Amino acid sequence: MRTTLGERLTDWSISGFMWGFRILIVLIVVLGTFFTLQSGKYTGEQWIDFIVFGISQGSIYALIALGYTMVYGILRMINFAHGEIFMSGAFSAYFLATWLNTVGFVDANPVLGLLIPILFAMLMSALIAMLVERVAYRPLRGAPRLVPLISAIGASFFLQYTFRGFFGPGVYAYPPIKALEGEWVIFGIGILRVQVIVAIAAALIMAILYIVVMRTKIGKAMRAVSEDKDTAALMGIDVNRIIVSTFAIGAAMAGAAGVLYALIYRQVNFFMGFTPGIKAFTSAVLGGIGNIPGAMLGGMVLGIFESVGPALFLDGLGIIRPYQLKDAIAYTMLVMILLFRPSGILGERLTSKKA
Amino acid sequence: MNKRLLALLSLLVLASMILAACGTPAATEEAPAPEEPVATEAPAEEEPAMFECTDALGCVEIAPDEPVHIAYWGVLSGADSSLGEDSKRGVEIAIDDMGGQFQGHDILLTTEDGLCTPEGGATAAQKLATDTSLVGLIGSACSDETVGGIAAITNAGLTTISPANTRPLLTDPNRGPDYAGYLRTAHSDAFQGKAVAEFAYNVLGVRKAATIHDGSAYAEALQQVFADEFTALGGEVVAQEAVAKDATDMRPVLTTVAAAEPEFVYFPVFVAAGGYIVNQIRDVAGLEDVKIAGSDGIFTADFLEAGGANTEGMYLSSPDFGAFPGGYPEFIEKHNAKYGGAPLSVFHAHAYDAANILFTALEEVAVVEADGTIYVPRQALRDAIYATQNFQGVTGSLSCSPSGDCGAPVIAIYEIMNSDPASWDPQNADNPNPKKIYP
Numbered sequence: 001m002r003t004t005l006g007e008r009l010t011d012w013s014i015s016g017f018m019w020g021f022r023i024l025i026v027l028i029v030v031l032g033t034f035f036t037l038q039s040g041k042y043t044g045e046q047w048i049d050f051i052v053f054g055i056s057q058g059s060i061y062a063l064i065a066l067g068y069t070m071v072y073g074i075l076r077m078i079n080f081a082h083g084e085i086f087m088s089g090a091f092s093a094y095f096l097a098t099w100l101n102t103v104g105f106v107d108a109n110p111v112l113g114l115l116i117p118i119l120f121a122m123l124m125s126a127l128i129a130m131l132v133e134r135v136a137y138r139p140l141r142g143a144p145r146l147v148p149l150i151s152a153i154g155a156s157f158f159l160q161y162t163f164r165g166f167f168g169p170g171v172y173a174y175p176p177i178k179a180l181e182g183e184w185v186i187f188g189i190g191i192l193r194v195q196v197i198v199a200i201a202a203a204l205i206m207a208i209l210y211i212v213v214m215r216t217k218i219g220k221a222m223r224a225v226s227e228d229k230d231t232a233a234l235m236g237i238d239v240n241r242i243i244v245s246t247f248a249i250g251a252a253m254a255g256a257a258g259v260l261y262a263l264i265y266r267q268v269n270f271f272m273g274f275t276p277g278i279k280a281f282t283s284a285v286l287g288g289i290g291n292i293p294g295a296m297l298g299g300m301v302l303g304i305f306e307s308v309g310p311a312l313f314l315d316g317l318g319i320i321r322p323y324q325l326k327d328a329i330a331y332t333m334l335v336m337i338l339l340f341r342p343s344g345i346l347g348e349r350l351t352s353k354k355a
Numbered sequence: 356m357n358k359r360l361l362a363l364l365s366l367l368v369l370a371s372m373i374l375a376a377c378g379t380p381a382a383t384e385e386a387p388a389p390e391e392p393v394a395t396e397a398p399a400e401e402e403p404a405m406f407e408c409t410d411a412l413g414c415v416e417i418a419p420d421e422p423v424h425i426a427y428w429g430v431l432s433g434a435d436s437s438l439g440e441d442s443k444r445g446v447e448i449a450i451d452d453m454g455g456q457f458q459g460h461d462i463l464l465t466t467e468d469g470l471c472t473p474e475g476g477a478t479a480a481q482k483l484a485t486d487t488s489l490v491g492l493i494g495s496a497c498s499d500e501t502v503g504g505i506a507a508i509t510n511a512g513l514t515t516i517s518p519a520n521t522r523p524l525l526t527d528p529n530r531g532p533d534y535a536g537y538l539r540t541a542h543s544d545a546f547q548g549k550a551v552a553e554f555a556y557n558v559l560g561v562r563k564a565a566t567i568h569d570g571s572a573y574a575e576a577l578q579q580v581f582a583d584e585f586t587a588l589g590g591e592v593v594a595q596e597a598v599a600k601d602a603t604d605m606r607p608v609l610t611t612v613a614a615a616e617p618e619f620v621y622f623p624v625f626v627a628a629g630g631y632i633v634n635q636i637r638d639v640a641g642l643e644d645v646k647i648a649g650s651d652g653i654f655t656a657d658f659l660e661a662g663g664a665n666t667e668g669m670y671l672s673s674p675d676f677g678a679f680p681g682g683y684p685e686f687i688e689k690h691n692a693k694y695g696g697a698p699l700s701v702f703h704a705h706a707y708d709a710a711n712i713l714f715t716a717l718e719e720v721a722v723v724e725a726d727g728t729i730y731v732p733r734q735a736l737r738d739a740i741y742a743t744q745n746f747q748g749v750t751g752s753l754s755c756s757p758s759g760d761c762g763a764p765v766i767a768i769y770e771i772m773n774s775d776p777a778s779w780d781p782q783n784a785d786n787p788n789p790k791k792i793y794p
Contacts, residue, residue, distance in 0.1 A: 041614050049640065053606045169432045171630060171661040192638050265603050266634045267661055269434060269627070275601050307607045315611070321597035323608040324570055 018339065025336055028313060035316030042311065048189055050308045056195040056264060058303020059202030063257035064280030065287070065295035066209065067129075067250030073226045073290040074246050077137070077145065080152040082254060083277020084159035085129050087270065089121035089255025091163060094174055094268045096120050097259075101175040110179035118201070118259045125255025126248040128159070133247040138240070163270040171269045174262040198260045205256050206296055209249065213292060222246055226290070282334055288347020297345055306330050406722055410732030412512035415490050419727035422463035424488045425713065428479045428504070429496025429519065430471035434627035437655045437699040439469070439496035442518045444698070445706025446493050448689055453714060458723050469495045471625065472600075473503030473572075480504025484511035490731050491515070491713045491740075493706060497625075498522035498572040501537065509536035514737040516713060516761070517541060518706035521651065522576045526760040538740060538755055540705040540712070540748070542674060542764030544573070547650060548580025550766035551672050554793045555619050556588040558768075559646055565594040565617035567608065567632060569624045577623040577650060593617050602628065605635045613641035623650035623672075630661025637665055648672070648768075654789075655700045656779035659771070666774045670792075673701045674750065675767035676782050677791060682749045687782045697780050705762070708748030712761065716740045768793040 036042075042050075064086050071079045097117040100106050106113030136155040140148045180197060183190040213219035224232040225242045233239050261276065262268055279302060287298025309329040314322035337345060408414035417423055427446050429439035443466060450462050467479035476495055483489060484507040492508065492515035495501050501520050508515050509532070517525075517539040524530060526543060555561050564585050568574035575597070582592040593615035596608050609632070612620060620642065622632050629649055636642050648670035649658075659666050676683065683704060690698055716739035722730040743761060746753040751763025769781060769789035780786040 042610075043614075045640065046610050046614060049610055050607055053604065053610075057604050164432075169434070169436050170657055171434050171627060173630075173660050173663045176663065190640070265631060266663055267603075267627070267630055271433065275603070307604065310607065311611055321595070323602070323611070324597045324599055326602065326607075327599060 022336065022339060025332060028317065032313035032316045036312055037316070039316060041315065045189060047308075050311060051304060052191055052195050054304030054307030055300065056198045056303075057307060058283075058300040059199050060257045060261050060264075060276065060299075061280045061283045061303050062296045062299025063202055063205065063253045063260070064276055065283040065299045066206070066253045066292065068281050068284040069287070069289055069292060069295040070222075070246050070250045072284070073292075074222065074229075074243060075137075075148075077148045078152065078281065079137075079247075079250075080149065080277070080281075081129075081132055081136070081155040081159060082250070083273035083275075083280070084156050084163075085125050085132075085251045085273070086254040086258045086261070086276060086280075087273030088128050088159060088163065088258075089125035089251075090174075090258030090262045090268050090272065091167065091270075092124035092255075093117035093121035093259040094172055094262060097175050106175070106177055110177060114177060114180075114197070114263075118256050121255035121259045122252035123255070125251040125258065129247045129251030129254075130244055132159070133244060138243075160270055160273070167270065169270065171267050174266045174268055176266065177263070180263065194263055198264060201256070201260060205253065209253065210292065212249070218242070218245060279330065282330065286334055286337055286344055288344030291344070291346050294344055294346035301345070302330055302333070305333050309333075406724060406728075406730045408730065408732065410734045412733035412737070414733065415488065415731040417460060417488075417490075417729040417731070419460075421488070422461040423457045423490055423717075423729065424463045424465070424486075425490055425710075426465045426467060426483055426486070426492050426494075428467040428476075428483060428492060428494035428515070429469050429500060430475070431466060431468040433470065434630075434657070434661070435471045435497065435625045435652075437626070437657045438471070438519060438652070438702070441655075441698055441700035442493070442496055442702045442706035444690060444694060445518060445703040445708075446710045448686065448693065448703075449707045449710035449714070451689070451693070452711075457714065457717065458721065458729055459727060460729065467494075469497065469500035469504065471497040471499060471571075473499045476500025476503035477507065478504075480507040484508060484513065489513060490717065491736065493518060493709050493713065495520060496702075498525060498576070501525055502572045505537050506533040509533050512536075512733045514538070514733070514740055516709040516740065518709045519700075519702040520573075521547060522572045523580065524572075524576065526756070526758045528758045530758060534759065536737060538759035538761055540709045540750065540753060540761045541702060542762045542766065543760060544577040544580050544650075546764040547672055547766050548577050549584045550768065550793075551621060551623075551648060551650065551670075552581050552584035552588060552590075554670070554672075554768045555621070555646075555648070556585060556590050558793055559619060561619040561646060562590050563593050563615075563617045564590055564619040564621060565596070565612045565615055566592065567596045567598065567612065567620065567622040567624070569600045569602075569628045570597055571600060571625070573652060574622075574624045578621060581621055581623070598628065600625075600628065603631050605632045606639055609636055609639040609642060613639050616641065617645060619646045619648070621648050623652060625652045626655065626657050626661055629653040629658055630663075633662040633665045633669065646670070651701045654769070654781070656697075656776040657699070659774050659776040659779055662774070664774045666771050669771045671769050671771065671789060672766055673769060673781065674705070675765040675791070677767070677784055678765040679704060679750055680752070681747075683782075686749050697782060701781075704749040708746070708750050708753060709761075711748065712740060712743050712746055712753065712755075715746070716743070767791050 067082045100113055132155050136151045137148050140151055180194045182193055184193055221237045221242050225239055229239055283298035283302045284295045287294030306326050310322035310326055427443050431439045469476040469479045492513055494515055496519045498520045514536045519541050520539050521541050521544040523543045523545045566578035568578045594612050596612055598608050650672045654671045654673040716736055719739045720735040741755050743755045753761045755761040770792050772788040772790050778788045781789055
């Protein structure tokens, strides 16, 4: 051992600080929860509301996170334009849904009126993602890893400001669907219909994705490319085709998420993809990037923490205006999970080949 | 083959974007000059000898063939762009009224986007501060932009008049030396918050109120004024919550508000956040029938678009257009003829007055040489603006206080009667949407 006393002291103080940080956060969580629950400020119904809000937000994060994680699984790159793919899906659906609404189609066939915009958004998002992949990523396939990352950020700005150029900087209101208004009473608790529909739709879409990846030929090929691109090519798999389909499928998820997002929040704007994109990326890392069930879990965990966290952890400690710290809670949780499990909740230990 | 097709496609996309960009007004636009600049007949009384600048902040020299350069800064993009765009139009109309010229020089108006954030305001201000050809500024739009940028502007010797900032502290007597170059024609929210509190307590008869703000300099201060005034009247403020400016999921914070059981929720935020709140507030148990109100930051048709049907029955405070003393209908006529539609937000007339105050002061202090060269002493210009007394503007008789308050604040409360953005026309007194209900 050639480490000097000074170096060892530095090591100790760093790890001591990290442990102190962990203990502090755990203490805040435990004490905050205790005091909040003791104060009895919120009723049981309100706690359930918090969790339901979190699930609907989380299922949207999860859908977007899938695209990040799938592309990472195959190309080991972060597709930072993914938030904009989400936005373009929401925009395409907005125009179609507004038209369907004015001709009265949605009121007559609520199910189709919901389904058609979702399918259309998935298609448009997939097309745009394929174009982005072809123009911004494929020419850089062999380049150092930082290069496609920068190109992705460029693509992100390009898409944002293209939409801004065409449709202006203003806010568009997504048309309300009458069938989704009001509440359903489930186990004696009123839950907004739109929340239920969004959660079910997201779960369905994710189930379909899981079947595609695990049971179909193209899914098998995807997993093979993700394991080892060169060997997969030797086995007769068209790697380029698989990469394009991965982008398309991930983008379709984001497009569907865009419509679900618009159904809940009823606003469409050229900048709407930025924050959900970052949050979904956080979810993907949280769940273990490259891992599909991990992305779903990560999204849900993040959504629920964001919704419940400010009231549960901070309210009881007497912190005023806890909702301004919502993002701080989300990212602190990310740090904590990465401290305890560096590869994410469901992440496998990366082999040297993958990392 | 495939590659060529792709290249062609991307080229097409690029071309269409460039075309689209040309369609929107460019950042720099020269005011129309109806006639050729003529040399002024009557040169100033000064000797033809070289003008000597003795001004503490230096002078701007405008050569005979150069334009008089002023700038507008404020938010021009994003969800809050209607606020800044609206004020910019007021400045443009004031320039039109000058015939696009000052002392035979064209008036050049450039714009900087402040993004409605302190950082954006600082960037815009620093850019303006380096431009030595600038004579004076109109702006900013959001109070946050001024908080971020005013030091750079004051220290560069420039003076700005804001038509739209309402944060009370900006014209506080103890506001600090960085604000020496700052005045405003907008009302201070000390008046607006009071008007909303009185309306809620006396007219609506509510006793328990809650507020939500977005952490911006504007909203944070305004809801505090409201809370103080409401408490002073005898009401109780049961919750004062805040969200991040880019927050979209408002239901958790609204659930916390609901736990305090308010009868009245006041959220003086901007368009995007306001839209999210009003869209989600009726979904939260306990807030289905609560009375809701916002302020001038969302007094725009864009808010109806963002907020949808739930905006109906909501209250908004704003300058009282019916109380503007004179010339306002004529101004609106000019506005609607020039831009093909009603004003976007509430501060167009304030911007028009701000620009005219600037031009009047400029008239007073500018030294015009025989060859048409103009010298503008900067400290003298600033002093002349501060010395403005009983200026007959569209928004009222304006006198500037030593701490920069020039506004004649008259606040009204309007009720949204119809959520269709096309029906929005507050300047038309006969129009039922939005309807003035107080005072």
